[in-house]
Amino acid sequence: MTKEIPKRKIPVCSPFLNGQEMEFVTEALKDGWISSSGKYVTAFEQEFSRYCGAGYGIAVCNGTMALHLALVALGIGPGDEVIIPDFTMIASALAVVYTGARPVFVDAHPDTWNIDVSAIEAKITKKTRCLMPVSIFGNPCDMDAIKAMAQKHHLFVIEDAAESHGAEYKAKKTGSLADITAFSFFANKNLTTGEGGMVVTNDKKLADRCRYFKNLCFPLEGPRNYIHEDIGFNYRMSNLHAAIGLAQVQKADEYRAMRIKNARLYQELLKDVPGIIFQKDTSDSLHVHWMNAILLDPVLFGKTRDQLMASLAQQGIETRLLFIGMHRQPCLQRLGCDSQGAYSITDNLAFNGLYLPSASHLTDEDIRYVCQCIQRTCSCA
Ligand SMILES: *Cc1c(COP(=O)(O)O)cnc(C)c1O
16 A cells, blocks of 8 residues: 555646845835836846846846747847747747747757757758747756857847756856847746846947847937937836846856755656656756756556546646647747648657646645656556
């Protein structure tokens, strides 16, 4: 007879606000500086870009707008094509669509689950302007291979690093690996401001263009004459959000270590359960494990993904589906984006993958409980 495990309630991913968030936000409120004019915006931009090893940071209102701004700064527009992974969050594709350009999809690599670099070249056309890899779940892409491809075809590289704050590739952090990098600080990301984003770059010209377009194309210098030469956007981040962000960056290494420790414990405890597959780290990299995603082989595991999710839900454990491939999105199909190509790796992840609870502050007991419940669901147990 199996021993009863006392039931717990574990959300899939809640934010961890364990530093000076309250203090900084309160100070901003007391000062009355609550808009984007305020010292925390500048301080957050400086501290986060420095953390990434990059020269410039431009804070914006969310990660989707950070991606859009990066594309705008590079001059991407109608008639252009941007290559993105098929296996990503919809925002990667939508940011391209907002510019008038077309997103072109490449299937995931079976091991790293990032864009399959060996399949990129076949998708490059005369219209391709940019490669936009995503470090999926915090696993850095093989940036040397991507940059070599970009150089060969005269393309820009934008990294969608919404999931990979603090990740490293060959000892360099995301944010310093591409021409321009976009981060998200949504509530469940490794570092958060509730809602927020940042564009990070080493290129002063690109940084200036981002600042210009993010603020309605008000001139960066000189007196405000209310004449606007270009179509701009209001993508500003408020001082209140930046106050949270500054407190988060101060703890970035600590939070990163927590996510990595949690992921290692999951991998250790589940390594002998048949049919559970983990994402493989890219070589020479530090994966920061935004989400603990697993891929199920239902035959070996003895249950389907949906059966496992239902069983975990009964035990108080919240899980989520992984992303559905971009080639299956009705909104993109209607724009004429590819829906017919071969995307079997993405499809397998979408149909047989799930996220396990992944907050930074999960306890070892929480993780042991989740793994015990998985083991008990497996019909091999
Ligand atoms: C979260 C995320 C985004 C979008 O960020 P928001 O802040 O929610 O707009 C973009 N790309 C990827 C890969 C993401 O995971």
